[in-house]
């Protein structure tokens with residue numbers, strides 16, 4: 504039974520001024536949510552004090568992957584680990600039977616996968632509840648002026664007096680569909696998860712969306728209709744992990760050297776995300792379509808590579824078990840990015856002005872793919888991957904649009920989104936004039 508095992512590590516930062524404005528950012532232990540949440544926490548910490556709270560079991564992994572190494576010197580960002588019992592966190596394995604042969608059907612999560620997701624959240628809720636009921640001040644700076652959390656983080660332990668802003672790590676279109684899906688879930692296996700979402704949306708004083716107004720403005724009305732909460736939505740995208748200063752590892756160096764030898768715009772970059780272990784039939788169909796092309800494929804398999812990937816032309820075809828995505832996406836040899844459509848990946852692609860081919864598998868990836876199509880920066884896979892790849896390499900219309908979108912995204916990062924982030928801090932600041940000259 505989980506009761507007394509809460510303890511906390513303070514990895515970095517100790518408080519600067521005693522009564523600085525303080526925001527608590529709570530992230531659920533899913534990497535694709537932790538990454539933009541941490542980036543949001545970092546940006547907020549330029550203007551106020553921030554505590555980033557997430558499962559302690561994921562913090563080590565986060566450190567190992569280099570996401571927090573540059574934060575050790577920050578005086579305004581504390582990273583706090585919650586011992587929530589989420590220490591066995593299996594990767595999401597997708598079975599062959601879950602992927603339909605026509606490539607376009609959304610994966611229906613099976614009972615085990617749904618229960619697993621729900622349980623992670625329930626455990627997190629118990630731990631948060633316990634933390635807030637007991638010795639909060641020994642691990643988290645007080646007072647807390649605002650809490651920013653993902654909509655399904657259980658927040659029922661909270662005192663009503665602390666304003667809550669919900670963080671939407673992808674685009675509004677996906678959120679709207681997610682809210683609709685609650686009404687169709689009849690299994691009850693995600694009961695708590697949906698309860699948390701409903702309650703949080705009801706309580707929220709604001710929404711913070713990791714997208715751009717230019718992309719999502721047209722969904723605001725619909726979002727308000729389906730959420731029933733008219734609190735302000737602030738668009739602060741693109742939150743992408745940025746560690747320009749970090750030193751280049753030899754693995755990255757080798758990949759860049761390899762890319763340097765390839766002709767401009769010749770290489771297809773393939774990465775289907777960190778969660779799903781893809782079944783062999785998917786790998787085979789992609790391998791077959793890539794047979795006569797140059798590519799770099801970030802692919803982790805549970806066992807040896809399938810036979811379809813045995814006879815590669817190593818001068819032009821490279822498989823890596825880890826890829827420095829930003830370095831690859833910014834390389835001129837890369838023609839386009841063949842992605843699963845995770846929003847973080849799509850934003851990184853847009854920032855680098857790259858064209859996209861998207862094979863969505865589950866959750867908001869389908870909405871994200873539609874977003875890519877609407878924006879004109881790429882297409883979703885059809886029933887014929889060979890054809891798709893040919894189309895991507897020959898059709899110049901996407902590249903032109905991708906450059907325009909790149910400008911929008913960079914401008915948002917440097918200008919509008921920065922201003923929105925400062926506005927969030929201003930909302931709760933005790934010394935309004937402190938921010939006047941910024």
Ligand SMILES: *[C@@H]1O[C@H](CO)[C@@H](O)[C@H](O)[C@H]1NC(C)=O
Nearest residue numbers: 514515566571572573574575
């Ligand atoms: C941060 O600093 C602490 C204490 O100095 C050290 O133990 C830890 O390894 C550092 N972490 C990183 C990622 O550098």
Ligand SMILES: *[C@@H]1O[C@H](CO)[C@@H](O)[C@H](O)[C@H]1NC(C)=O
Nearest residue numbers: 602603604605606607608609
């Ligand atoms: C694709 O497969 C799914 C599931 O097998 C099916 O429901 C859907 O109708 C199929 N779509 C087309 C266009 O064949």
Ligand SMILES: *[C@@H]1O[C@H](CO)[C@@H](O)[C@H](O)[C@H]1NC(C)=O
Nearest residue numbers: 635639645646647661662665
């Ligand atoms: C929440 O309210 C209770 C009772 O009023 C109080 O004891 C506790 O300190 C409050 N917690 C926070 C985090 O403000």
Ligand SMILES: *[C@@H]1O[C@H](CO)[C@@H](O)[C@H](O)[C@H]1NC(C)=O
Nearest residue numbers: 886887888889890891893894
């Ligand atoms: C895919 O498209 C190509 C080119 O249009 C065509 O030659 C091939 O027969 C198609 N493959 C399938 C399985 O339909």
Ligand SMILES: *[C@@H]1O[C@H](CO)[C@@H](O)[C@H](O)[C@H]1NC(C)=O
Nearest residue numbers: 879882894897898899900901
């Ligand atoms: C290129 O793609 C765009 C968008 O899908 C499409 O409208 C256009 O017809 C394509 N052009 C060619 C030459 O295939």
Ligand SMILES: *[C@@H]1O[C@H](CO)[C@@H](O)[C@H](O)[C@H]1NC(C)=O
Nearest residue numbers: 910913914915916917918919
């Ligand atoms: C940010 O805005 C300023 C002033 O409007 C403009 O000069 C600058 O080019 C913008 N930055 C980017 C990256 O677009």
